[in-house]
Amino acid sequence: MDLQNDVPEIGPRLESIAGLVLDEARAAGADEAECSVVRSVQSELYYESGKISMLRTGWRDQLSIKVLRDKRKGSVSGNDCSPEAIRVAVGQAVSAAAAAERDEAEGIAERIRNGRFARGPAEPDRDRMYEQLSGLIEDCRQDWPLLRFDNAGVHHACSDRLYANSNGVSLAERNGAYRFDSLFMAVDGERTSSFQSIDLSYTRQDQALAADPNIARALGEASRQIETRTLDGSFIGDLIITPSALASFLWATISCFAGGHALISGTSPWKGLLGTQVATDDLTLRLDPRDPELPTGRAVTADGYVSAPHTVIRDGVLEAFVLDRYSAAKTGEKRSPTWALDFVVEPGRVALDDLIGDTRCGILLNRLSGGKPSPNGDINGVAKNSFLVENGQIGDPVREVMISANLAKMLQNIIGISRERACDGQTRLPWLRTGGVTISGK
């Protein structure tokens, strides 16, 4: 990620707004104050109902203000950055703080180093966006004629963000990136497959969308998912979790075990377990906003620090929690240099073919449609866009198959992690096989 000391376009207007906020907060009697000022521009080319139907442009200001008085917090957020609106907003925040409870953990970022950062294309190329989307539609007609898009969109967003506070912190970044997302299914007469989604971020438009391996894999598999089978009864088996599904499992794991809410509420079973083995030794998980292949990574955290890579689990050992400044202060644990979920899992030791080839009975899981995990990590859900694996062979796609498991046990029961990984611009993840999962059919 580029670190640029002077990105003049970001500076003047946002600096002026932030300065006004901090001046008003001081005048209103706040002990401490912080604000985040964002100006973003979005473009979207959207396909729906059988055609490229809409081109959109959106401009948005976003101002977030937090003030503290005697360790009591009040927050206000809005779109109006005019001086009068700022004065009113600060007043509302100060009033909210006056009514709040005192909390010793409250505070704002201390000044470490200020900086300016920029990454990715600032302006969209609308013609190239149209070529990419229309090209994908045409490629699908030829290569995957059974596919139907419920919707598909090529987006470009560029945001300028400035974080400033009364400790003198001033951190700004500009982020520009493209994104492709889509909901699609295969249809043959009256029969339809389960819908599938894809979400991909990138900065360069030089390749056709259909050439992206994530898109090609998803579209190719969807066409095979019209004829599905159910399973009889239930059994204990393996899950081979694909990269597209693994991100949601990791999110649930952080949320239940390693994140601020779980630790503050006291429900995390990992409290007190730093330095202990929570997974098999082939799992190393980090959050990496600086990974050059993850354009959604941010240089500045929402609470005003320069971000850095953060290893959560190393060789199966819990190395750190995922905590912002407040959660760290509240729990007495160490603040994380990032808490955005830019997941990177190190490659494993097993070839993907062998990971599947050694599976006696299980499910190759592309998506789990499930509810919120329980505080102890129990999860239940329906396996979607997924395939039965028997005696090392990927078999039929399945329907009405439910998965019941526990997230902590899944990590302890990891059988293997693939050497191969997939990158969608938001995460870089391998395939992961775990055992001891209840798989039930009709």
Next chain:
Amino acid sequence: MLSDPVSEYIRDQGFPGYAELRAQRNVARQVSWVKGSLIANSDLTSQGFSARVRRGGAYGFASDSTALMDRQALRRVVTAAVDNAVFLDGKIRLGLPEFAAVEAASFRDGVTEEPAVDQKDLIDFSGAIDAYLKDRFPDLISRTVSLQCLNMEKRLYTSDGIVGHTLVPRSILYVALTSPDKEGKPVDLYRTFGGYGTFGRVFADPEALHDDLQALYEKLRRKCEGVYAKPGIQTVILASDLAGILAHEAVGHTVEADFVQAGSVGGPNLGREVASPIVSLIDFAHTAYGKRCPVPVIVDDEGTPAIDQPLIENGVLTGFMHNKESAAKYGHPANGNARAYDFSDEPLIRMRNTCILPGKDKLADMIASVDEGYFFADPVNGQADSTGEFMFAVNSGFAIKDGKLTQPLRETTISGIAFDVLRTVTMIDDTLTWSCSGMCGKKQMIPVGMGGPAIKCRLNVGGRT
């Protein structure tokens, strides 16, 4: 009240052909406590102006958060929307005809001069709830109390002559409790209170909720003693909140016309029997059985007057939900289902207040009719699929044996193929209950109402062996 620079713009500039011009402000107030710590105390306002223009079947859309305060920015939005429509029309060249003209009309609903609630009142109310929980139930591992008030105010002007000014307020209190089971592991349960209306009208006195909070705690303690359901196809009684989510997820999404066009299972089944003859299902616009629905819509964001849309009548699938474009394509009337969440969002086909209609049975008789099965309640969330397969996460329930409720249950997931499950419905309770805190995600989040009576059916239960 939301300012109105749009009418001045229209007087000066007129409409650039077919256009929908919308000023909107969403005010979301939140106060949240976790184990007595005030972790959220916020007032979020999202306001701005958008324009959607149509040329030959291509839409150009633009929006700006500064446009309500800046006349130049407002003009720029309309110009950008026209530019986008022209650009896209130049590429796709569909040459579609204009929509049929509609009669000009004005709509006004929910707009009030009621003063905005003070954040202190929200903190005091929710803090009192938290303090009660702490004092009354000291054995809890954790408690979360979150008060969330959302006001959505819109001013709409369309080139057809539709003028709309609406405000839909919603005030929800979310209470989640966590208690240890006999192994010391955390078990949680939550409940929401409130619904349509401003904070002052929905929540008067924290003590009015004490009996319900006591009931929630007792239910949680029973759940801590609970067992996991057995996996497989079972006879179940779904409580009214689950029937509501069934109506929304299992049927509603598959009959949104955009999803139908993409190939959902709803399309080929129009006119066919998809449910037991005792099942009927409607997407209500704003009023059901003489009472206001949780999310009343009188005119949608394309300017179509909102009317009820029957979806299943006596077991037969009879309709889809439309926007103007899909209504024209299918030759059906548009019914006011095109809604946008934020000022920067375009209208999408969305449900409003979707509900299985009450039947003739009593819940006690329904439970008594089950030899072996389950009673499920408290959905956490749910998801639909183009195949009609649905999934709900269920947070509590009871086993039923010989017509009686027996062991309490831990959380589980239930699923099935929507129309297959609805064909197995044999009893429907005679009471309609709305779940008022629902949010639906489909490119944009949006408040929805889901309702139902309790129903008896057979479906797939995810459990533990």
